[in-house]
Each structure stands twice: as C-alpha cells, then as structure tokens.
Amino acid sequence: MAAKKEKLIEIKNLKQYFDVGRGEVVKAIDDVTFDIYKGETFGLVGESGSGKSTTGRTIIRLYDATSGEVRFEGDNVHGKKSKAELKKFNRKMQMIFQDPYACLNPRMTVADIIAEGIDIHGLAKNGKERMEKVYELLETVGLNREHANRYPHEFSGGQRQRIGIARALAVDPEFIIADEPISALDVSIQAQVVNLLKKLQQEKGLTYLFIAHDLSMVKYISDRIGVMYRGRIVELASSEDLYERPMHPYTKSLLSAIPLPDPAYERNRKRIVYDASEHNYGTEEPVLREIRPDHWVLCSEAEYKTYKGMYE
Numbered sequence: 471m472a473a474k475k476e477k478l479i480e481i482k483n484l485k486q487y488f489d490v491g492r493g494e495v496v497k498a499i500d501d502v503t504f505d506i507y508k509g510e511t512f513g514l515v516g517e518s519g520s521g522k523s524t525t526g527r528t529i530i531r532l533y534d535a536t537s538g539e540v541r542f543e544g545d546n547v548h549g550k551k552s553k554a555e556l557k558k559f560n561r562k563m564q565m566i567f568q569d570p571y572a573c574l575n576p577r578m579t580v581a582d583i584i585a586e587g588i589d590i591h592g593l594a595k596n597g598k599e600r601m602e603k604v605y606e607l608l609e610t611v612g613l614n615r616e617h618a619n620r621y622p623h624e625f626s627g628g629q630r631q632r633i634g635i636a637r638a639l640a641v642d643p644e645f646i647i648a649d650e651p652i653s654a655l656d657v658s659i660q661a662q663v664v665n666l667l668k669k670l671q672q673e674k675g676l677t678y679l680f681i682a683h684d685l686s687m688v689k690y691i692s693d694r695i696g697v698m699y700r701g702r703i704v705e706l707a708s709s710e711d712l713y714e715r716p717m718h719p720y721t722k723s724l725l726s727a728i729p730l731p732d733p734a735y736e737r738n739r740k741r742i743v744y745d746a747s748e749h750n751y752g753t754e755e756p757v758l759r760e761i762r763p764d765h766w767v768l769c770s771e772a773e774y775k776t777y778k779g780m781y782e
Contacts, residue, residue, distance in 0.1 A: 478645060478677050479506040479529065484538035486521075486528050486701075498524040500701035501538070503758065506645075511671065511678040513692030513709065515685055515724065521701040522681045523568075526647040529679065530563050531556075542645070561591050564638040568650040570630035574622040580633055581618040584608070587641040607636040612666060628659035635666065639674075647679045652687065660684075664691050686728050689713055694764075697721045700746075703758060707765040717767045717777050720744045749773070 486499035498521045506512045514522045527533050529540050531547055540547040542563065551559065564587075567573040574583055581604045587593075594600035605615040611632040622630055631651060638646055648667065652660040664687060670676060682688050688695060688709075695712050697705040697720065705718040716722045723744035730739075749756070751770050758766045761777045769777060 475507040475510075477505050478508045478543060479679075480539070480541040480544075481505070481525075481529065482539040482541070484525070484528065484540065485536040486524055486533055487536045497701050499528060502698075502701070502703055504696055504703060504706060506677060506679060508677055509671075509675055510693040511680050511691050513688040513695040514679060514681045514698060515683060515688050515695060516698035517683060517724075520698040522698045523649050525698070526565070526649050526679055526681050530565055530647055531559075532565075557591070561587075561641045562643055563645045563647070564641065564643040566631070566634050566638050566646060566648045566651045569654055570627055570634050570651075571622060573634060574630060576622055579619050579621060580604075580608070580625075583622070583633060584618075584636050584640055587637065591641055593641065603640070607640055610639065610670070611636045612662075626659075627655050628663060631655060631663055632666070635663075635670070639670070642674075643676070645677045645679070647681070649681045650683070651680075653682065653684070660687065667691065685724055697724065699744075702768060703766075704768040705766065706758070707762075711762070711765050715762075715765070715781065717761060717765070717780075718769070719748070720746075 481502060481504050484499055484502045485497070488496045488498055490496055500521075502525060504512070514525060516522050524533065528535050529547070535548045542559065545559075547559065581601065584604050584607055585594075585600050588600055588603055594603055601618070604618055608615055608617055613629065613632055613636070617625070622633070625633065651667070652663050655663060667678065668691060671678060680688065680691055692709045694706065694708050696703045697712070697718065699720045705712065705716070705721045712721065713725065716725055719742070723742040726740070726742040749770070754770050756768050756770050756773075758768050759774045761767050761774070762781055767777055
C-alpha cells in the first residue's frame with residue numbers, strides 16, 4: 471500500500487479581489503481550492519492575467535486575502551499573527567521572483583543580498599560564520615565565492631536568478647514559491663535553472679509551487695498541475711494525466727499551442743481556440759468535480775456526465 475501523502479499547504483475557497491475604482495472590482499482569484507503535498511512540485515499554469523502569480527503572492531501573504539484560507543502545516547497564514555509568529559512563518563516559506571534583476575537591490579553586494587535573511591533571523595553567530603554561509607550558498611547554486619563582493623549588474627540573467635535562489639535558500643525554508651522563475655531567461659539557461667531547482671529539491675526535501683505559462687517546462691518539473699483561467703482552477707491532475715488526457719477545453723487550447731520541433735507537424739497541426747461562451751451553464755455555477763481518480767475539472771452537472779462518459 472502506498473504511503474499516505476502529507477499535506478503541507480491547504481488552500482480553501484481563496485479569493486483575492488482588487489477594487490480598481492468607479493465601482494469596478496477585479497476578481498484576480500475567485501474561489502480557488504487545492505492542496506500541495508510535502509516534497510512535491512505543484513505546477514500552476516495559465517495565460518497572463520489568469521491569476522496564477524496573484525495566487526502565489528496571496529499564499530505567501532504579500533497580499534492579504536479577500537476571503538478564504540491558506541493553511542501551512544495546519545496553521546492559518548492569514549490569521550492574525552504577532553511579529554514573532556510572522557517572522558517564524560516567513561522563514562519557512564520563501565519566494566523566487568520572475569525578474570532576476572528587479573528583485574535584487576542594485577546597491578547591495580551579492581553577499582549582503584544573500585545574507586539578508588540570515589541577518590534578520592539571526593542564523594549566524596558572527597561575521598565569519600555569516601560569510602561562510604554565503605560562500606556555501608553560492609557554491610550550492612553553481613556560483614563561486616569570488617562572486618560575493620560583486621553587484622547584481624555584473625551578472626547575466628541566469629546568474630542573477632541563481633543569486634535569487636541562494637537568497638531564498640539562506641533561511642532553510644520548507645516551501646518555495648517560484649513565480650515564473652525562467653520566463654525572463656534565454657531558452658538555453660532555462661533548463662539549467664530548472665535542473666538546479668530539481669537537484670535542490672532532492673537534496674533538501676523542498677516543496678515547490680512552480681508558476682509558469684510554458685507548459686512543456688511545467689510538465690518536466692511538476693508532479694501535479696493546476697490550470698487557471700480568469701481567477702479559477704479549471705483543471706487539476708497529475709502531470710502525466712493532464713498531458714495525456716486533457717478534459718477542459720481551455721487546457722486543450724493551451725496544450726495545442728505548445729510548439730514542437732517538427733516543421734511538417736507544425737505546418738499541419740490545428741490549434742484549438744478556447745471560447746468561454748461555449749459553456750452553457752444557465753443559472754448553475756460550475757464547480758470543480760473529480761472525473762477520474764485525482765483528476766478534477768471545473769464543470770456543470772451536465773458536463774460532468776459527458777466527461778465521465780468519455781473516460782469510462
């Protein structure tokens with residue numbers, strides 16, 4: 471019998487609304503529910519504006535949720551917390567940002583950038599131990615100790631992202647949110663960064679939320695994938711199941727847009743265009759329903775019966 475997976479993050483009915491003025495409200499996250507298990511990589515994909523980055527930032531409490539819950543090891547992240555509680559929580563959960571240049575202070579050396587968390591949490595007894603930790607982190611992410619006294623502008627995009635990863639690792643977190651960490655990098659560098667993340671996960675037992683719009687890379691790194699559209703998860707399944715048996719029309723449209731290195735196939739293949747108006751829900755609110763074991767789709771009761779019939 472397979473061991474029962476242990477939940478690290480539980481997201482329940484999460485909503486993040488933004489008031490943009492004149493009585494208009496943007497529903498960036500609209501009633502999202504999913505779990506992330508210890509040691510896994512949960513991929514979150516969707517087009518720009520789908521709400522995936524907002525989901526990551528709300529989980530880590532860069533945004534206060536409009537409503538709903540985010541539970542980390544059973545503890546409500548958005549519950550009222552003291553400064554000491556928040557400090558303890560912030561050490562367990564870290565974030566790697568999309569733009570590896572904008573998120574690094576240009577006036578700080580690499581050593582000070584990486585050691586910022588070490589200083590805040592008092593993880594080094596003295597300056598010598600602090601620098602030894604910085605050197606170790608630089609080597610862990612594929613850089614060397616000579617880089618410690620340089621500034622962010624002296625590095626390439628891939629190297630800057632490695633610095634960002636080292637900074638996230640500095641406080642020994644359990645969970646890392648990687649918010650499109652490779653989208654600003656050259657294709658040749660993307661695979662190196664993803665391989666580094668996979669290696670670190672195996673060595674340190676990390677859990678990832680990997681946010682991206684490149685479905686081919688998400689498939690490579692993720693154990694399970696959630697597909698977001700207009701603030702809602704429309705499909706959630708294992709990486710293999712989602713790619714081999716996509717059910718929701720939006721997922722199919724995303725998969726049809728993945729380029730393949732075959733000119734003849736590319737010339738002839740048909741791309742699927744998703745039209746949300748094709749769903750005829752009437753007055754019924756679609757909900758996330760389990761079509762196959764661990765394969766969930768946002769659908770109406772009528773669509774649910776259709777999906778079940780396709781795979782029985």
